[in-house]
Amino acid sequence: MPKLIKNGQVIDDAAQILVLDETQAPEALTLPEGPLFVPLAVWQAHKGQISGRASVGVWLDSHENVDEIADDLEGITAIALNFPKFTDGRAYSAAALLRSRYGFKGEIRAIGDVLRDQFFFMQRCGFDAIQPKAGKYSDAQLEEALASLKDFSTPYQAAIDQPEPLFRRTQRAA
Amino acid sequence: MYRYDPYDQKIVDERVAQFRDQTRRYLAGELTDDEFRPLRLQNGLYIQRHAPMLRVAVPYGLLSSTQVRKLAHIARTHDKGYAHVTTRQNFQFNWPELKVVPEILAELATVEMHAIQTSGACIRNITSDPFAGVAGDEYIDPRPWCEVLRQWSTFHPEFAFLPRKFKIAVNGAGQDRAVIQCHDIGLELKRDAAGEIGFRVLVGGGMGRTPIIGEEITDFVPWQHIITYCEAILRVYNRYGRRDNLYKARIKILVKALGIAEFKRQVEAEWEFGKNGPNTLTEAEVARVAGHFTTPAYETLPAEDAGYAAQRSANPAFAAWARRNVLAHKVPGYAIVVLSLKDPKRAPGDITAEQLDLVADWADAYSFGEIRATHEQNLVLADVRQSDLFAVWEKARATGLATPTFGLLTDIICCPGGDFCALANAKSIPIANAIQARFDDLDHLYDIGDIELNISGCMNSCGHHHVGHIGILGVDKNGEEWYQVSLGGSQGNNTSIGKVIGRSFAAAEMPDVISKIIDVYLAQRQAGERFIETVRRTGLDPFKLGVYGEAAVKERKHNA
Numbered sequence A: 001m002p003k004l005i006k007n008g009q010v011i012d013d014a015a016q017i018l019v020l021d022e023t024q025a026p027e028a029l030t031l032p033e034g035p036l037f038v039p040l041a042v043w044q045a046h047k048g049q050i051s052g053r054a055s056v057g058v059w060l061d062s063h064e065n066v067d068e069i070a071d072d073l074e075g076i077t078a079i080a081l082n083f084p085k086f087t088d089g090r091a092y093s094a095a096a097l098l099r100s101r102y103g104f105k106g107e108i109r110a111i112g113d114v115l116r117d118q119f120f121f122m123q124r125c126g127f128d129a130i131q132p133k134a135g136k137y138s139d140a141q142l143e144e145a146l147a148s149l150k151d152f153s154t155p156y157q158a159a160i161d162q163p164e165p166l167f168r169r170t171q172r173a174a
Numbered sequence B: 001m002y003r004y005d006p007y008d009q010k011i012v013d014e015r016v017a018q019f020r021d022q023t024r025r026y027l028a029g030e031l032t033d034d035e036f037r038p039l040r041l042q043n044g045l046y047i048q049r050h051a052p053m054l055r056v057a058v059p060y061g062l063l064s065s066t067q068v069r070k071l072a073h074i075a076r077t078h079d080k081g082y083a084h085v086t087t088r089q090n091f092q093f094n095w096p097e098l099k100v101v102p103e104i105l106a107e108l109a110t111v112e113m114h115a116i117q118t119s120g121a122c123i124r125n126i127t128s129d130p131f132a133g134v135a136g137d138e139y140i141d142p143r144p145w146c147e148v149l150r151q152w153s154t155f156h157p158e159f160a161f162l163p164r165k166f167k168i169a170v171n172g173a174g175q176d177r178a179v180i181q182c183h184d185i186g187l188e189l190k191r192d193a194a195g196e197i198g199f200r201v202l203v204g205g206g207m208g209r210t211p212i213i214g215e216e217i218t219d220f221v222p223w224q225h226i227i228t229y230c231e232a233i234l235r236v237y238n239r240y241g242r243r244d245n246l247y248k249a250r251i252k253i254l255v256k257a258l259g260i261a262e263f264k265r266q267v268e269a270e271w272e273f274g275k276n277g278p279n280t281l282t283e284a285e286v287a288r289v290a291g292h293f294t295t296p297a298y299e300t301l302p303a304e305d306a307g308y309a310a311q312r313s314a315n316p317a318f319a320a321w322a323r324r325n326v327l328a329h330k331v332p333g334y335a336i337v338v339l340s341l342k343d344p345k346r347a348p349g350d351i352t353a354e355q356l357d358l359v360a361d362w363a364d365a366y367s368f369g370e371i372r373a374t375h376e377q378n379l380v381l382a383d384v385r386q387s388d389l390f391a392v393w394e395k396a397r398a399t400g401l402a403t404p405t406f407g408l409l410t411d412i413i414c415c416p417g418g419d420f421c422a423l424a425n426a427k428s429i430p431i432a433n434a435i436q437a438r439f440d441d442l443d444h445l446y447d448i449g450d451i452e453l454n455i456s457g458c459m460n461s462c463g464h465h466h467v468g469h470i471g472i473l474g475v476d477k478n479g480e481e482w483y484q485v486s487l488g489g490s491q492g493n494n495t496s497i498g499k500v501i502g503r504s505f506a507a508a509e510m511p512d513v514i515s516k517i518i519d520v521y522l523a524q525r526q527a528g529e530r531f532i533e534t535v536r537r538t539g540l541d542p543f544k545l546g547v548y549g550e551a552a553v554k555e556r557k558h559n560a
């Protein structure tokens, strides 16, 4: 079963990331059974039925704007944000916006080109679920990669995981 | 200067451990080249023509003597005995071996140094005025603000993978000495009518392939809000900056595409949410940081030291150096000394390990143990008593650090170019050295006066050629190295981008071309007019005529 890092631990996860090919119209689609993340277009076409369903999440690609689901968040339990390439940093802002501006409390999952050397940044921006591509890491490597979540113990700036900057959290000696 | 507390130290130590592990995984084949590249770049590590190149951060150009000794040690032990001062006030080593880089970083960490974010698509080292705290025209010391911004930007989780690199510069004096108009964000410290400190913010400046002068996005952000304001700019850029084309990915392209008014609207809409948030600065934090930049224990001295005046009259060589490389200090009896790294026998900006050690010694003996690096690729001792200037000069001269040409034609800004850089179209160092060899007569140089000549080996403009009064750019023509010349660029308060004068030249022609340009200036200038002023008054035509001759100019006009 695919693995997922959730709240700092490796767990099994069966959710399917649904990807449409060009021939499939979002409206005409019958959704498969089981836990699922649907693309934004499918969400928009079907949200009348699937909103509020715990097994269905939405995934957004890096060029898709989180503002588009802002009004739907009450009916969404999980959002996956895709990293087409790990150097495409838009999802960091997307996750931070979902948590801070839109107050989203559900799961925010990093999917796509997700590498351990970015885990720390992802966690700081509000990702609580991190899913490297299947086969990217062996089970042992993934366990080892958990260490990257703790690369830095006391960051300077405020972010989602630590909403106060160092200078407000501690009394630094002059 | 700023000294680390245990938090600062821990972040740097943890970075060393992180990079050590990343390097280990790369060498073990667990990280691909593509995966490792951004990681090493964010640690200042390029792979160049001959070897990796390591860029060490010198936050806003400020160094202690201990740090300089460490750089000397690294140059000796892990490099070929020298280092290079860059056009963003950093230090660079050209020959370290990849597998020892973690070791070098560990050594740097022992003196509160690192290579964090000196390259890569992230917020880079923040640069500033090399004369901060000592210049007479300063109204607000930029160093505490640079340090506050350094800490905020270090490992900022949201902005580690921007569309492209992001450079911030801060200036707080009448004269802009930090090139703020050519930065992604340029910050000018100022006071409002009520005397409160804040920042005028410029955005979207940059050099590279598409040189653009930054535009004002706001004329005043109160100091409490500078971090949240910068975050708003960065968030808009991170979300909407282009990622499809490397050459169009800088923030300047986004600002141009949207127009400054629309860009400002988006930033300020974003800022509404972050403003007054937790990143709002507190008086206590600013006071804590500012407490590191206290006034040194200056003595009360006469404004003019009698001995210094006598030494200048007695020794013309000393007087020449004092005239160019010694600058006025805001405290009576003190002076700012520019230690020139423009010895014609060396690459501009290069300095040997032995020289570095000596500079550290002089800093301890004469300048409160501090050294600054300038973006013009020189070093500065900022607090020298006038009565010590002669001693400093004698020592500097003995080791080739007293070339008396600060601000003159041969004080060339020059990128590493084809001798080191894999991206280069052409070499730049030999061109600089050839021009220095041609103009080796000091009286002639003094007669020519203030002028800036900048050389880049390719369009990336690491050598700031766009803002050189004379700019030289290496271009590739059918696999051969050619050089394009532009005139009229300028840094500082009247920043302008130079204009190309015409067809490019072979390397061997370059000293003659520069001679012709200078001859036109000398013939055209009016009393007291500096080179750039003449170019601005006359336009390029007389210079084209002088360089290409009448027939060529006529033919071009005809064809055009």
Ligand code: HEM
Pocket: B046, B048, B053, B085, B086, B087, B088, B092, B164, B165, B167, B182, B183, B184, B205, B206, B207, B208, B209, B250, B414, B415, B416, B420, B421, B422, B423, B459, B460, B461, B462, B463, B464
């Ligand atoms: C030797 C390896 C180097 C490489 C591969 C390199 C690469 C680049 C590239 C690709 C750009 C263009 C960025 C853009 O416009 O988006 C650039 C710009 C620049 N580089 Fe370098 N560079 C190198 C060395 C240096 C050195 C040694 C310095 C300082 C002496 C330097 C300072 C700069 C500056 C000041 C810019 C202009 C920034 C701007 O556009 O605002 N670089 N470099």
Ligand code: SF4
Pocket: B415, B416, B417, B418, B421, B422, B423, B424, B425, B456, B457, B458, B459, B460, B461, B462, B463
């Ligand atoms: S300007 Fe070009 S040649 Fe010079 S260092 Fe930069 S990238 Fe290399």
